[in-house]
Amino acid sequence: MAQDDLETFRQVVRAFLDTQLTDALRTAGRNQVGVFSDAPVGREWHRILFEKGWITPSWPAEFGGIGWSARQKYIFEQECALAEAPTLSAQGLMMCGPILIHYGTDEQQRRFLPPLRSGEDYWCQGYSEAGAGSDLAALSCRARREGDEYVIDGSKLWTTHAHHADWMFLLVRTGRGEKPQQGISFLLADMRTPGITVEPIISMSGEHEVNQVFFDEVRVPVANRIGDEGQGWDICKRLLEFERSGVYGPRSRRILRRAERLARTTGVWTDADFRFDFAGLSIQVDVLEAGELRLLAGDGSAGAAGSSLLKLAGTETMQKASELCVAAAGQSAAFVGEIAEADELVGEGARATARYLNIRAATIYGGSSEVQRNILARTALGL
Numbered sequence: 001m002a003q004d005d006l007e008t009f010r011q012v013v014r015a016f017l018d019t020q021l022t023d024a025l026r027t028a029g030r031n032q033v034g035v036f037s038d039a040p041v042g043r044e045w046h047r048i049l050f051e052k053g054w055i056t057p058s059w060p061a062e063f064g065g066i067g068w069s070a071r072q073k074y075i076f077e078q079e080c081a082l083a084e085a086p087t088l089s090a091q092g093l094m095m096c097g098p099i100l101i102h103y104g105t106d107e108q109q110r111r112f113l114p115p116l117r118s119g120e121d122y123w124c125q126g127y128s129e130a131g132a133g134s135d136l137a138a139l140s141c142r143a144r145r146e147g148d149e150y151v152i153d154g155s156k157l158w159t160t161h162a163h164h165a166d167w168m169f170l171l172v173r174t175g176r177g178e179k180p181q182q183g184i185s186f187l188l189a190d191m192r193t194p195g196i197t198v199e200p201i202i203s204m205s206g207e208h209e210v211n212q213v214f215f216d217e218v219r220v221p222v223a224n225r226i227g228d229e230g231q232g233w234d235i236c237k238r239l240l241e242f243e244r245s246g247v248y249g250p251r252s253r254r255i256l257r258r259a260e261r262l263a264r265t266t267g268v269w270t271d272a273d274f275r276f277d278f279a280g281l282s283i284q285v286d287v288l289e290a291g292e293l294r295l296l297a298g299d300g301s302a303g304a305a306g307s308s309l310l311k312l313a314g315t316e317t318m319q320k321a322s323e324l325c326v327a328a329a330g331q332s333a334a335f336v337g338e339i340a341e342a343d344e345l346v347g348e349g350a351r352a353t354a355r356y357l358n359i360r361a362a363t364i365y366g367g368s369s370e371v372q373r374n375i376l377a378r379t380a381l382g383l
Contacts, residue, residue, distance in 0.1 A: 001069055010075050017083045020048050029084040031347075033354045034209040035362075037086035039122060039164035045086045046119035056093060056117055063101055063109070064117050070296040074247065078289075081250035082257070089161060092116045092123035096169045099186075099239050103227045112167075112188065126156040126170025126189070126213060127236070133157075134368045136171070136236065137180040141215065143172035143187065145229075148222050150174070150187060152195075152215040158365070162198045162211040165191050171232050184232035188224040195219070205357035240367060241307045248314020249289030255321035255355070256285060262348055263328035274327060281320055288317050305379040308372040315362035316369065322359045325352040 001009075021029075028041040036042060049055040057073050059065035068076070097116055100109055115121040132139040141154030152172055162168065168189045175183030189196070195218035201210045227235050259278065263269040291313065295306045326333045332349025363369040 001071065006071060006075065009072055010079065013076055013079045014083075016052065016054075017079060017085065020052070021083055021085055025086055026084050029086045031351060032087060033205060033351055033358055034207050035087070035358070036089045036161065036209075039089070039161055041086045042088050043119055043122065046088055049088075050118055055119075056097065058094070059097065059117075060101065063097075063113060071293065074250075074289075074293055074296060077247040078250045078253075081254040084254070087251075089122070091125045091160070091169075092121065095125060095239050096123050096167075096188075099169070099226060099235060102238065103186075103231075103235055107223075108226065121166045122161070122164055124159050124162045124165035124168045124191075126159060126168045128158045128365075129155065130157050134364070134371050137184070137233070139171055139173060139184065141170070141172050143174050143185065143220070145174065145222065149219045150185075150222060150225070152187075152189070152218040152220060154215055156213045156215075158201070158210045159198075159213045160210050162191070162213050163200065163208070167191060168213070169226075171236055174229050174232075177230075181233040183230055184236070185229050186226045186232040186235045187220050188226065189218065189220050193218050193220070203358060203361075205354040207354070207358065209358070247292060248310065248318060249285060249292050252285045252288060252314070252317045252321045255318060255325055256281060258348075258352070259321065259325040259328040262325060262352060265345060265348075266328060266330040266332065268328050268330055274324075277324060277327075281317075281324060284317055284320070288313055305376055308367070308375040311366060312369055312372040312376070318362055319359055322352075322356040326356045329353070 025041065025045055028037060032038075037045070046055060053066060054076070056064045057066050057068040057076065061067055093116070097113060100112055100116075104112070112121070116123065126141075127136060127139075129139050129141060141152065141156060143150040143152045145151075150172070154172075156162075156168075156170060159168070168191055170187055170189060171184050172187055173183055174185040177183045191198075195216040197214040197216070199212045199214065200208050201212060202208055203210060256278070260269070263274060263278070268274050292310060295310060329349035329352040332346045333353045334349070367375075
């Protein structure tokens, strides 16, 4: 697409955001601390995008995609970030949806994709466990087959928005093999099924964003298994490529703009050292966005290494931007957990600290930075 056409498209997106992003949605997006917006806010923004036909631009046309180029999708992400739009949960749209498209049966696609796309069903991810975080192959949550059902026992940890979710996609151990990656299957579980208990985990940033989910003799139909029994690890690797290929450049720039706004308010902007750090990080975000565009516009040959590179560079840049936000907040950053509505500056400073604490997890979830470096090293060495 020609540059003039891309600029026209950017103006179309801006006009849409100007009219559809209500003050309440903008405020919610601006005050967002966690990786996703609060579920009610996210669902409202999801509904608006769905009605516009812009909710699944990356999906194939036969499943509701709209044929945007990689550059158009990136422009949309940039404009949403800069307009302080709420951040939608990626667990259904960017993870489970594409897996259903690639591995699901026709019946599974007809059953699960329409309510996922419309936002009627809200999804969460059941991967990590107490002894299986970055070493996901060590998972022990078991599912034994009894006739046309699997019976699940065990638990999942750090399950984002499980307390809001209607459905969970999860990895379970259905057998054993020579390697720990063998014997893992991919199931879909209705969160209203008897035997599922969701216990909240309050993070150090003060949010109830993650949970531990317990499964006690939970029965899931075999019809809810994606792929073959024991194929879960291969499906998991494909899904993690989707998860790690998030758009980090616009998110980092969004945080950077917050840092500038805060610094100008608190007077930190007059500090030469702060502006030097700000300029350096601005250049780093420019480089990150250029790298993301290059990979997104490629032929897909970058594969796991490309998504690992994006995840590694993107999450570490976001963390640096969040650190700069705390520096910009000055003394108001000390008010952790005391977001005072009567004092906007104190509230912004408290949220800056909460985001900084929350985003410490970015280099852990989706595969830690150490895991990403190992993937890149193996790729470089041809292993």
